[in-house]
Amino acid sequence: MSTTREFAAIILAAGKGTRMKSDLHKVLHPIAGRAMLHHLMASVDELGPRHTVVVVGSGREQIEAAVAGRAATALQEPQLGTGHAVQQAQGSLAGFDGDVLVLYGDVPFVRAETMRRMLDRLHEADAPASVVLGFEPEDTLRYGRVIAAADGTIEKMVEHKDATEDERACRLCNSGLMAMRAADLFDLLGRVGNDNAAGEYYLVDVVNVARDDGRKSAVVVTDDPAEVAGINSRAELAGAEAQWQAFRREEAMANGASLRAPDTVFFSYDTQVGRDVTIEPNVVFGPGVTVADGAHIKAFCHIEGATIGEGCEVGPFARLRPGAVMERGAKVGNFVEMKKAVLGEGAKASHLTYLGDAEVGAGANIGAGTITCNYDGYFKHKTVIGERAFIGSNSALIAPVRIGADAIVAAGSAVSRDVDAGELRMVRAEQMVKPGWADRFHDAMKKKKAAEKKG
Known part of the structure; x- marks a missing residue:
């Protein structure tokens, strides 16, 4: 599987992953014997990327060793949000003018064909500024909504806590994964602000900046919400293992x-x-x-x-x-x-x-x-x-x-x-036979034991 245009992948893996309660970096925890980061990189590799950049922070030495020879790394320090994280990869992609996929190291099961759909959508006739990967989970309460038109162009993106009742009725949610042209990505990120409660720079805000420029963004929807499930705890890791094993068993049969x-x-x-x-x-x-x-x-x-x-x-x-x-x-x-x-x-x-x-x-x-x-x-x-x-x-x-x-x-x-x-x-010691020896031995031992009991 390959794309017709050059693309780069930026994989965000700078978070501490404190809910794992582990000395091993979160994205290096294995699923089916392979680090979750390597599961994701294997899917990226199916498409033949020109560059792969992993954004590191906490536990950087572990990730740098894990991706050596396969990807470049970029340091995010301090960690000021997802938009800020992506900006740290700009130096590694200097001079690159192709497409960029932004992925997450703790979201390991994104399929290569889904990534390609995102890249292909970027180059359709309406030329969206960005492509967001959407999904429809059973429980939408944790996720921001993607309010989209019938043609898949995004009218609005809103966090659940900020959404109206009508907007909350929308089941299309934002996975956080995006595709953009490199020039658009870093230009728009340069204009993203941090006027929010956390004081962080959010990647999703590039959609709003592009909208202010009069440009639309588009959504591509995965048919499998499990594809974009994030893994942040041991329980979620176990759930991901179960999910992977169930799929593999079905495939084998x-x-x-x-x-x-x-x-x-x-x-x-x-x-x-x-x-x-x-x-x-x-x-x-x-x-x-x-x-x-x-x-x-x-x-x-x-x-x-x-x-x-x-x-x-x-x-x-x-x-x-x-x-x-x-x-x-x-x-x-x-x-x-x-x-x-x-x-x-x-x-x-x-x-x-x-x-x-x-x-x-x-x-x-x-x-x-x-x-x-x-x-x-x-x-x-x-x-x-x-x-x-x-x-x-x-x-x-x-x-x-x-x-x-x-x-x-x-x-x-x-x-x-x-x-x-x-x-x-035949390599054995010579067998020695002593007739009656065992009988005499048993008699002697029985007498000795009886004497001890009397004593």
Whole structure:
């Protein structure tokens, strides 16, 4: 998706966000594993902006680090309102004469197509001075109203507390998001005053300044009020997470996945799920997961940074950590953990296993209780298991070590040297048998216990 004209995005993120009660800046709190600011920037990036400027204030160091390489920053200090905040980006846009979108870092779900509608409206035949994004919430009491004509031009904008009863009956509200040409934006802002109770410079006043010049502004209305919902508290953050997850679950099912208990499945912002995938209850996806067609994710699994191939089976109660790769038809069962490991086509690790820094060949079978001992306290080492190898239960493979194709490692072995293809390796202490020893031991202990009771 791209526009035909160059545009810049100014994202306001200077507020303290005190209602979050957090040391983390408000706009960096995550939704589905991604900071709300980054959700918004991803939508902006779909349109290909010439410039992105994030206006910072409180907690500026956190935001500067979060947007480094992706956006410029401009400091608002002191913070004297939204209009004043936008003015701080003027230096970063010096010489730019395209369009400007003004967005808010705590309003993360604005869609790229909505932004484009705003930019397109700016260049229709009537050439409005500004375009305001409007919405119709269920409860209008908190919001300023946009009084608009049938053609979408704005006749008046008024705060709820200042509106007449007739104006309050209007359900079209102001989201605060705007689109303007750069030259108009900074010219009009330069004439906005602060004659109000807060002594602040409000961005919305550019509409009134333009009206005084004899120029009209226009409104574009979103069909989804949730798109412009602001997030200012932990409760609102939780609500935004629920909103995002509900949308993503519906999307996954619409694309051919089966969710047995949708409300208990949690996706990350980048989770990719194929067709005919079955996901059982209480599954959590962290960032970086791809699930191919026909895979079956059983209940109570946690999956992050993993690639799950076609027809694979995972869980229940499995954990796949970053770097885990399951090739076609592979299987991990209950209480299996993988990290930076490849499980080859058709290979199985069905119970109670840890595979870390490992490569398991196609068709290999990893017995219950097997672990790859990959860490020596200082460095990580790799275990390589060949195709069709059989690793007996309760084995410890002490890396670096290689197990050849078709080899067998006997149950209970601690293997610290390479095993050749087709070889049997058994590493156990010699069994010692003492007939009658246990009977004599029990008799002695029972007599000792009885003597203690008498004493």
